[in-house]
Amino acid sequence: MAVITPGKRFQWTVIDVVVVVYALVPVLWTLSLSFKSKATIGDGNLLPSEWSFQSYLDIFQTNDFLLALVNSIGISLIATAIAVVLGTMAAYAIARLDFPGKSVLVGFSLLVAMFPQVSLVSPLFSIERSVGIFDTWPGLILPYITFALPLAIYTLSAFFREIPWELEKAAKMDGATPAQAFRRVIAPLAAPGVFTTAILVFIFCWNDFLFAISLTATTRSRTVPAALQFFTGASQFEDPTGQICAAAVVITIPIVLFVLFFQRRIVAGLTSGAVKG
């Protein structure tokens, strides 16, 4: 380790502060706007001159936001679960096996990830309408899984490659079937990777706006990012800035909880001690 001189320390402190401020100012501003009363919303102060919870009360006045929240949580959780399960199996195969067409498969999944989603919105809209899943949960879950899978496969196969293959051989020699070896040796070691992937996929689904706005029409399946768009002020001339900010703060909470919950399971260096490094 290089010695950290006071000068270096100062330099790093400045850089860290700049980065943190840059990242947090918009968040703080949103938070501040959500607590301002309608009268002071345009005053430009970071600290609200008078604190008001009106915006929060407003968004829960109708069922729309609550329904959107339920839709968001349900759709994101289901899509995450399916994508992670499929991604785990695919990534394991890609990391461990040599099968014909492996590079083609990997290439195609990369292609899916690179495909501009905007260009798929109109075809998806038409397809979903004719198939009858437009404005339903599956109508959003399906495209979410499709676009989350490449991400899941890539992240997970990197994790699987980290697990020494000899562990699997050892399990086989100890009398395990391939399924037992996977369940009792490989899966527990891949857990940090699975949780990391779950977090990333969940955030991707939770934050999606494009599909949510294009493939939904009613509160039946509209998720929060899309629902925000339909907020209206009390009158035609009133901007619903306060409500939108309050909603933005509210929908950040589940994601923070989700990350905190899974982060504790991401224990670095879980495989240390398996093999001589």
Next chain:
Amino acid sequence: MAEIVLDKVTKRYPDGALAVSEVNIEIADGEFVILVGPSGCGKSTTLNMIAGLEDITGGELRIGGQRMNERAPKDRDIAMVFQSYALYPHMTVRENMAFPLRLAKVDSATVRAKVEEAAQILDLTPHLDRKPANLSGGQRQRVAMGRAIVRSPKAFLMDEPLSNLDAKLRGQMRTSVSRLQKQMGTTTVYVTHDQTEAMTLGDRVVVLRGGLVQQVGAPQFLYDHPANLFVAGFIGAPSMNFLAVTIRAEGATLLAEAPGLRLGLPPAIGQTLAGRRDQRVTLGVRPEHLSLGNGALQCSFEANVEVLEQLGSEIVLEVRAGDASLTVARIDPQARLVAGDRLRLCVQPERLHFFDPSTEQAIR
């Protein structure tokens, strides 16, 4: 416990590379057999084929009289110790050792008893509830051994189990592996690239090169009667000196001649070399069979000391005799020698080896 028979076992990879070619070995029940050779000689592949971790392309593998080619590793009832130990990092030492028993659905009381017994043998009792990450290299190695011995398999397979340990620990573990195997009497196949391990551990040693068995025999037999140049150079440390010599006849005796070197050969060797008069052969002499002194002129020659290595208990010399450069070992450390000295070296003629330079086979 069982005997292991490899009958023309062959491994060819899909890309056509031949890793192991028609290996025939019969390993008796309870025998300790070493597979030794340089890297890439096919020793680990052979072991993996016995284990079932690699498919056998040709030939037959029998364990306890039954054909094993198509059986999954778990149905072969053999345990393996890996070079990297391959301990399960999320399990404690106890769980690691109990894992094979749990998979075999042994009841908890027996598992406990067996694990504790194995821990006792391997001196692991105080560490049973620790995770592998918190153990030293030697302890990890013993856990790997423990996992193999708990379920009393038909055979042990060991893939360079000591090569990750430091020299001192390796020496200690070598002794305990040997003792453990004698105690349990389980058939063992042990892979190593270290000829010292091969010499000290095995009942028999199989020397492999390029997927071909070079020689099979007891360690001392390989040392005394190497079948070819490769085995001669591989077994023994420091390795054997080789010289290109010409066989000449002088009256009734035969001489091995090289520039600056003339060695008289005893009648016993003379007979086997009689047909090679005036031909070039490769002469092999082990460094420890060269000594200082004024032996009969017939079997001694002059040499210049080029490099001198003081090892404390002995001196190892690099000397030059004519065109040839030779290693001489086991010189008394009391000998007052310096680089550049000219000295007279004596050979024991009955310990000379001769090889055909074209086939590399020993001339017997």
